[in-house]
Amino acid sequence: MNSKETAIVESDEILAEIDISENPPLEFEETDYIDAVFSSDSGTQTVVSAPAIRTTFAPWHHPVKQIVRDYQWADLVKRLLTEARPENRRDRLRYFTLPGADLLDVRVLAESLSAMGTRIEYFGFDSGYEDEDNEGADLTGAYLLAESALRQAGSISDRAEILRDKLEDIALVGSHAAERLRQRGVFDVVNIDACNHLGYKPSGRNASIFEALEKLLAHQLLADEPWLLFLTTRANVTQLGAPAAKLQSAIMKNIETHQEGFAETLADCIGGKLATIATDMSGCWSAQSIDFLKLFCVGLSKYLLQWYHAQTNLPAKVELASVFAYKVSGEEPDMLSMAFRISPKGLAVQAPSAGGATPLPAVELAQAIGMVSKAKRIWNLDEAIANNQEVRADAVSGTERLLASANYDISKWREWLRNLPIRPMELNDAA
Template sequence: MDNGDELEVGLGYDDVTHGLVSLKTKFAPWHKPRKQYIRNKQWNFAASNLIEHLQLKKKDRALQYLSLPGSDLLDVRSLYTVCAAKEVRLKFIGLNEITAGDKEMTMDQLISINELHGLKYIDPSSDVYQDQLESLCVNKSIAQENIIKRASSYDVINIDLCRSMLESPPQDKQSNYYDALFKLLRHQADNRTEDWLFFVTTRTNQDMVHEGAFRKFVEGLEQIFDVDEAVYNKCCELEIFGKNTLAERRIDVDKIDAPSYNNLLSAGIGKWVLGALTGQPPAHKSKMLQLFGYNVLQGDNDSCDMMSFGFWCRHIPNKAKDAFGLAGAGVNLNAEDVTAAVGKARLAIIESVSKFINVDVDMANDEIFEEMLQASTSLMKSARYDVTSYVDWARADHGKVKTWLANRGIA
């Protein structure tokens, strides 16, 4: 369903009507087959389940999708195969920051949008706006006007960052990822009752994470340990922060190694998303899905430095009784208690962190690599890349990763 084969018909460069288009041969990190692994096994898999859960085909409603698609719109192209297979329209809204005067990237994005608009299951109101994610918090910005004010909510939000969402100091007065993501999460919670998906991909290597943000996560986890014994016991049992790092409900940061540091950030991000959605009504609980990670830097550090998070989010109805005492039945009195829901979600975060999948290790299996390469190649072909050059580039990188893993004794 999402292997990319459908892209070979009706979405390739042969259909472009802008004249002769040269095939592209410059490749970026997000073009690697391991990114297709994330698209297939995390983004598309969960989106497929959500489409069924929301009964979008039966309701004849488009899947509302918000992302940072880049000029190639690869994530949109990949998700389209899922929607087309289910005969559900896809309405995509994107943000893409393009440097002023970059005519090549601007034209590439326009061609990509035009290609997608020609497809049967693309909603014609789909579009990509040239602005940065951080501008969501800037009044009257392109991002705020087109992302927040024009849409009541989204079915899927996919924030795929090249940098770290944790790079700024806490409560920085400058526009940053914290404020933008918090605004998006609260926009969803305040305006939506149906289930929805939230994805965020971020760098987690220590030199790209602000020390103040790391300390906030440590403090936040310790506060949870003080009130939630089940979470503390689970962390001790699974040793996700390393051995002997937890004592009397406190984290000894001096004993945290690189993998434990990554796990602590992952748990902290999961808790932060959950807190943003449940901190005030209307509340939505967020169950962390399968967690994936891989290495951007192939150095001496065994820890993954890019993590891809997924959350299935669900509205928790407010319980209400008539303060005047006239109505006896009340409303939503059998609804799930927010405190209980938060406790379950916290445990799910710890379980997910403890079982995260290292994509590089999994794709060291040549069969898995070939499967993802085939799907990724179809996707790249649809975006007007030279297939022969791409396959050579991808195979060469695969060989380097396997050698690095072998030298580290990881795979």
């Protein structure tokens, strides 16, 4: 085994050598960075040269994304720990993520949870920043510096790990990604922060983001405490793909079962009428608009609810906690950031009289109506950042603080914001 086939990974008690010849984790080629992070000689201090100031930016560096990080992810994670975990279970957050090289989501969560002394044990894949354009910047170095800072601050666990595999690979039986996921326990938070639509399949891959989502749902079936699912995805009428049929079917099943209860609420949500709901939905599915995003969100919510209802021995309550929308391209919002709270109900043991045949439980109308009501209150972040000065100020200051910690040039960032074709922002000194 040569040096490119071996990675040294640190755990709480041991250093182990793992064969990674086929699907290596992040390949750390700079020995100075390795010494700085893993420091095998406690008596020697390694001096790491200052990294170059970074001047190239990506869509997730826009302040609108900071609203998602602060108002959705950080807020809901903090509430999960304080409301659904005893004090002796708040010291560790088991977190599935698709971080960029700067670990921006981990940084935000670490700051939010610092008062509780929570250490983040993250696990995930680097597909989120593989195509990032940073004008030749050393992304491996950026990752190591970000991880080192978090480790020195006591914010992350020694078991924190990011692999080079694609998210979609976990849906492939026998793949390296699927096997490594299997070795992990359940997560407190699963964050699928995808840049593409649910049906997207990377080049050379046979599985989609949606199939990876289903794999993660199956992985989480052993959870015995409430957990959070964050899903950020492109939602465009021209990119619905294969999952669209499942989302539409989930809605139609509920309409057929609860014509007056669910259907009436849904019609009101999308600005339609009960008498014409089929036509109204057809129009929503074909035109990019906030109503389309509401319907898309309801479809995914209903699919998750029905997926869990099919697990007769491991049922769970599914709630749509919040849903945000913002623009990536065009004049209408086409990115959805949804948050679900999933509360396992415990193992359902059947009586011998059931004879092995247990009917599927009926779709719970109250949960379904609650999801529709929440989807109706979708938060348009483009409008919020343009019209709400408090939200705007929080988003700008939060992004500046985050990017400065990752060694970005803030003056160049402001220039980048000013010249964006979609949602440009002119910032004065007071932001």
